[in-house]
Amino acid sequence: MRFNENLQRLKTYEAGKPIELVVREYGIDEKDIIKLASNENPYGTSPKVVKKVQENAHKMYLYPDDSMYELKAALAKRFGVSAEEIIIGAGSDQVLEFCARAVLNEHTSVLMSKITFAMYEIYALQQGSKIIRSSCYRHDLDEFYDLYQKHNPSIVHICTPNNPTGDAIDKEYLYSFLEKVKDPLVVVDGAYMEYAAYKDPKKLIPPRELIAMYPNAIYLGTFSKAYGLGGMRVGYGIAQKEIIQQLYKLRPPFNITTLSLLAATEALKDEEFVQRAIEKNFAQMDRFIHFAMQNELEFIDSYTNFITYLLPQNINAKDLANALLRRGIIVRDLSSYGMNALRITIGTPEQNSIFFEKCKEVFDEYKR
Template identity: 75%
Template structure:
């Protein structure tokens, strides 16, 4: 059997450990496990979502509306755009894949931050492209511009707020960069934008304004984070119709499920619920900041629903993550990203109470 030779360049994406696996490995009861590794909304989805999914459960045997008319209409109204500006995907990841397949060829360059969402690299390598990374995890757009001039990338990835670090760009700084880079497709991944916009209006990016000013840009959004629909796998891209039309040539039929469409539509109808979960997120994040200050830990100022702790060389992030796992707390070790760090989703008050107690036990035991 012969496989595509590009697969030899790929690593399998590492998702956060599922609760079921921790139950099997460590014999911990499911009720005693706290999963804070995948940046899901710990408050879940709006009650309107649960109600809508329940009411439409009888439709599971019928293919979904492939025009996605109702969801596109709702998103068009939310962002003051046209349905022709939208493509819906099974998570924003699928839209990323469409972009890579639509633009990249063998030997093309793709520019991204030193540390950012792993799927950018994976989708690029699948197309035989080369990866160009900046020297810092932060998006230094002056360096990005120099690399753009040197390598002439076909795609530039900008993740703001950035995953897995949590930092975000000021809108004006981003726009200055975009004004001077008109050739490649620029993917502005805003999976956590609802959080950034709440915390600091200077970080807020309006997709209509973005694509109106910069026709070579696509804005990515998702329902997996602030809207609490990680299990439904639904996201979207917003761009000029010329880009959307090309991406549609790669979209398989019925790529988003009936219940995912129902859930997303219902989620958009309960903005009050979403804003309240975001408020709670930052209220609890302050506790993580104070914990870090008390314990002498370095952290990255976050505009998301997670926080990244950076450890000095004498502390191993892998050991800390594994120690927490054995106590029933699932966090994301960032060793595979080249960072001695862990990323922790901001949980509920009750979850965080327990996390701080167990985390301190791990740190105190390490010091001994």
């Protein structure tokens, strides 16, 4: 059997370890496991969403409304755009895939940060495209512009706030870059934008403004983070109609489930729940900063619902992650990104207290 030769260049994406796997491999009771690896909202989703899904669970045998009318109408109202400027995906990952398939081939290149969301590279390599990376994990858009001039990429990925590092760029800095970059599709991934906007309004990238000013830009958002619907897999892209029309040619029918559409539409109605969760997130973030300072750990200033600890040379990220795993704490080891670092989701106060206790235990062992 012959496979696409581009697959030889690919590594399989490794998601954060699920609780079920830790139960099987380590024999730890599920109630004693704390998952701080996948940046889920630890407060769950709005009770109104849960109620809506429960009331409509009997409809799961029906195919969803493939026009996605209600969800697109709700998003259009939220962002001040038209429904024709929106495409819905099974997570924003699927919209990323549409972008790659629509634009890339073996003669193209893609520009991205040195350390950023792994799926940008994976989707590009699937199309045979070349990867161009900046020299720093931060989005140095001056360097991006130099690389743009040199390589003429077909897609530029800007993840703000950036995953897995947590840093974010100012809106005006992004716009100054976009003024000079007119040709490629610029993908602005705002998966964690709700958090960034709360912490610093200068980081907010309004989709309506973005696409009105820059017709080659597409904004990506998701319900997996602040809205607490990671298990429902709903994301969206917002761009001018010409872009959306092309992406729609790649969208499979019924790509979002009936209950997922209902959940996402209902979630948009309870902004109070989302804002409370974000407020709690940054209140708890302060505890992680304090813990880092107490233990002489460097960290990246985060505009998300996670924090990245940069570890000293005497502490190996993979070893530390495994030591925590044996204690029932799941975090994300960033060794595969070339960083000796851990990414830790900000949990509930109770979860965080246990993390600090277990992490201190491991640190004390290193000192012996």
